[in-house]
Amino acid sequence: MSDKTFQFSSITPTSFALEAHLAPYAAHSAESRGRSFEEKPPAARTEFQRDRDRIVHSTAFRRLEYKTQVFVNHEGDLFRTRLTHSLEVAQIARSVARNLRVNEDLVEAISLAHDLGHTPFGHAGQDALNECMRDHGGFEHNLQSLVVVDELEEHYGAFDGLNLCFETREGILKHCSHENALKLGALGERFLNRKQPSIEAQIANVADEIAYNNHDVDDGLRSGLITLDQLADVALWHTHYEAARGEYPKIEGRRLIHETIRRIINTLIVDLIESTSENLARLNPQSVDDVRDAPALVTHSETVAAQATELKRFLYKNLYRHYQVMRMANKAARVVSGLFKAFNDDPRLLPPAYQARGPIAEEFANDPRGSENASGSTQARLIAHYIAGMTDRYALKEYGRLFVIDDN
Incomplete structure (x- = not known):
């Protein structure tokens, strides 16, 4: 998560036309604090519209369809998921933004991205993963959403993540601990100085x-x-x-x-x-x-x-x-904790793509004693990224693959 941003140099005809009605206190694309990696301005949309589009096309956004709020995904087809929730948030937020003459596109981008880092099984999964990560910096789903858009998405040749505008990233980070705020540079300043976002x-x-x-x-x-x-x-x-x-x-x-x-x-x-x-x-x-x-x-x-x-x-x-909710939450916590422990005890159980993302694969290839000599926090964070990206049903299947012997 880089603190360096490239500001936009001029007002494009598109942004001027689409944002001319905005109030002075609204966020304007041309006045954004910019992106971490410099890019050519979009030809037929504003910078915040580009952010929204990138979020909608991201892998993490598609996964929200199979991540739930209160009820686990297999419990019924009509219960809300993180995807339907995000769409409802965007609809409500746009209605408010329109009436207040502020930037609807920025509001929509933030709304659609705010849950990208949520674990499977709702808050039960988040609490369980936070407990697993207690000795490795903890786990905050808002910060994880930022990690997703800054680092984990793999769609572009020039950079990791989605390279979103500062204002979109600022809105995604709804909460942040003091320790993590210190690491985030300009993005963490409002938490340290007790200021508001846009x-x-x-x-x-x-x-x-x-x-x-x-x-x-x-x-x-x-x-x-x-x-x-x-x-x-x-x-x-x-x-x-x-x-x-x-x-x-x-x-x-x-x-x-x-x-x-x-x-x-x-x-x-x-x-x-x-x-x-x-x-x-x-x-x-x-x-x-x-x-x-x-x-x-x-x-x-x-x-x-x-x-x-x-x-x-x-x-x-x-x-x-x-x-009944507590029973399912207990099951969910056992799944998340079980997955974390299995992968942490032997990261060679991780899919090859995740082993290749850090130094863990080489360490384990050369050291049969496993996690005793590995970079503990790096390894744990890698595992947290993997688990947080799982859908409810994928987590259940992965748990079964690791712990259930199936004769079929």
């Missing part, structure tokens, strides 16, 4: 929460792990559920649930736009740097923020901590 990154961040809270309600009801009776005590749900029943007395079942969730999402989006507009009017930022120096600008009103928090707490207690 308004586009802030929008993508809140859109992420809106999307996963509401689709987890939908998936939780579909699975039967939470019930309408339980949700009746949650103000945000109750208000819109009763409003939907009042306007359409005859609807029921899935149609009523969808109508309620649709209304909740709309309320959250409209409130976010109105509250953020008030923040912008009060603080009057005139540049991206003003946004970075200001408090968080993209916020809900106090009332709606409290209601959204209540919904989040309900989901944590009743869905994420449900015994």
Whole structure:
């Protein structure tokens, strides 16, 4: 992850035409802090559109189809995946960005890339891999998303990764530990100096929460792990559920649930736009740097923020901590931990492509004693990259290949 960037030298006709309507506090392609590797400007799109396109065509983006949020991929065809979640985040974020006259293309790029580094099996997989990596720098899925776009993608002859703009990379890095922020140069400065990212990154961040809270309600009801009776005590749900029943007395079942969730999402989006507009009017930022120096600008009103928090707490207690979810999370953690231990004990079990990415293959070829003499942290990080890139079903199959003797 290089800290050196090449800035863009001029405003292209395309970027001027497509971004002329943007507010002064928005991110403009021509004013980007640039890319790590210098490239010719795009002919028929802006720099942020190029970033979005590269993300959509990446291998890691395609894998999101088979990585899940709460439910493991094989548990049902209708539950959300990281891919459907990312698309929902992008749709919500673009709606907000359009109303605030900020850069929709940058918002979309960040939204589509924010989960590229997530492990299989959702947060259970992430927690398990972080525990495995405890003595080797830990594992942060936001930082892993940055590693994916900076290093691991292999699509271009001139550089590793996707060579995205600074602003897109900044938005992908939603959280970062102090230790890792120190290593990231300019990209880590805002975490050290307690500054904000661009308004586009802030929008993508809140859109992420809106999307996963509401689709987890939908998936939780579909699975039967939470019930309408339980949700009746949650103000945000109750208000819109009763409003939907009042306007359409005859609807029921899935149609009523969808109508309620649709209304909740709309309320959250409209409130976010109105509250953020008030923040912008009060603080009057005139540049991206003003946004970075200001408090968080993209916020809900106090009332709606409290209601959204209540919904989040309900989901944590009743869905994420449900015994059936916990059982699957326990299985997922065992799979991730088992894979890590097997590969760490003998990296020769790794696919050849991953052995060839570092010094591990040569060390093990020359030293039959294995990991005792290998570069421990380098080896562990290589294994973490491999496991984090797995889909749910690939991780399960890989676990079976390593530990299950099949007579067929």
